[in-house]
Amino acid sequence: MKGKILRALREAGQEYVSGSALCEKLGVSRQAVWKNIAALKEMGYEFAAGSNKGYRLISAPDRLYGPEIESHLPEDGICQRVECLDRVDSTNSYAKRLAEQGEPEGTLVVAERQTAGRGRRGRHWESPEGVNVFMTLILRPELHPSRISGMTLLAALAIAKAIQEMVSVDVAIKWPNDVIVAGKKVCGILTEMSSEENFVHYGVVGMGINVNQAGFPEELQGKATSLFLETGEKLDRCALAARTVTLFGAYYRQYEREGNLSAIVPEYNRFLANRDREVRVYYGMVEDAAEEDVRTGIARGIDREGALLVEMDGREERIVSGEVSVRGKDGYV
Ligand code: ATP
Numbered sequence: 001m002k003g004k005i006l007r008a009l010r011e012a013g014q015e016y017v018s019g020s021a022l023c024e025k026l027g028v029s030r031q032a033v034w035k036n037i038a039a040l041k042e043m044g045y046e047f048a049a050g051s052n053k054g055y056r057l058i059s060a061p062d063r064l065y066g067p068e069i070e071s072h073l074p075e076d077g078i079c080q081r082v083e084c085l086d087r088v089d090s091t092n093s094y095a096k097r098l099a100e101q102g103e104p105e106g107t108l109v110v111a112e113r114q115t116a117g118r119g120r121r122g123r124h125w126e127s128p129e130g131v132n133v134f135m136t137l138i139l140r141p142e143l144h145p146s147r148i149s150g151m152t153l154l155a156a157l158a159i160a161k162a163i164q165e166m167v168s169v170d171v172a173i174k175w176p177n178d179v180i181v182a183g184k185k186v187c188g189i190l191t192e193m194s195s196e197e198n199f200v201h202y203g204v205v206g207m208g209i210n211v212n213q214a215g216f217p218e219e220l221q222g223k224a225t226s227l228f229l230e231t232g233e234k235l236d237r238c239a240l241a242a243r244t245v246t247l248f249g250a251y252y253r254q255y256e257r258e259g260n261l262s263a264i265v266p267e268y269n270r271f272l273a274n275r276d277r278e279v280r281v282y283y284g285m286v287e288d289a290a291e292e293d294v295r296t297g298i299a300r301g302i303d304r305e306g307a308l309l310v311e312m313d314g315r316e317e318r319i320v321s322g323e324v325s326v327r328g329k330d331g332y333v
Helices: 002-012 017-025 030-043 068-069 092-102 150-166 227-231 237-258 265-273
Strands: 048-050 054-059 082-084 106-109 131-140 171-174 179-183 186-195 202-208 279-282 292-302 308-314 315-319 322-326
Touching: 002 017, 002 030, 002 054, 002 068, 002 131, 017 030, 017 054, 030 048, 068 082, 068 106, 068 237, 082 092, 092 106, 092 131, 092 186, 092 202, 106 237, 106 315, 131 237, 150 171, 150 179, 150 237, 150 265, 171 265, 171 315, 202 237, 279 308
Parallel strands: 082 106
Antiparallel strands: 048 054, 106 131, 131 202, 171 179, 179 186, 186 202, 279 292, 279 322, 292 308, 308 315
């Protein structure tokens, strides 16, 4: 109900919405509308309420709040339920537990803070409280297990596009799973699944977006940034989360229908960091790679399976995610 009230007020913009219009739209009593508005005020929402005019939304608190995210989502989009937590071990781990218990596709788990945030291969993901977006979407795709890694690319594209729409920064994607601003990582994506040989029980797509974080621990300073650090402006985290999920949902539906990524290849490649430039491909851990574990080549773009095409020794090779890490010629990007 709170999500629907917020959505109705948001849709009206600068206009007032009368109490009776809200009652009619939501099919509830005036008393119920009034009680919910009072509860929202208690949480820090500000409304203008003119006598006889009704309500107008002035501002929302900076908090990841389910009804607030829902109010930014299209009614017929992929996300049908948002569960917001103050603290969780990892939104992916929590979403997997929900999925194991039969949670349907389209539930979004969001947290203000992760105590055991994870990157690929179990790496630690820095997850401080109250400034970023940590979220995981539960999916039950009708896709072969080999196609699930493609969802990471769809998520990267959705995040890059949502950022580009809402913030004036240059954004790029470092294949396959990192979104980059000013040469540093602003977001990571972790896709996991439960499957049988030919059947996916569920997939979860986790996204950690550095939104309003004002600084990073020393070991990440050369490699991580936030949208706030790049622009000096605080961003509406709920709106960013909702826009990302909306874009992802549309890409995902198309991917499920077509079974390959051809519809997004041109757009993804426009965002691709190092396109037509030299990259280093690490077969194994970057940190302790031996000379023979590293090859260099020119990155050309992704193909419809999501592999990175790299020209090496005069031949185009398909680099498949999961087995390698890609770096720029002289650094991370
Ligand atoms: P690869 O290119 O192989 O994916 P990666 O370093 O990007 O390597 P990820 O699993 O995507 O690996 O992310 C985990 C790494 O990201 C961590 O080892 C750490 O270096 C870095 N990291 C951790 N927390 C953050 C954060 N909040 N923002 C940006 N980078 C982070």
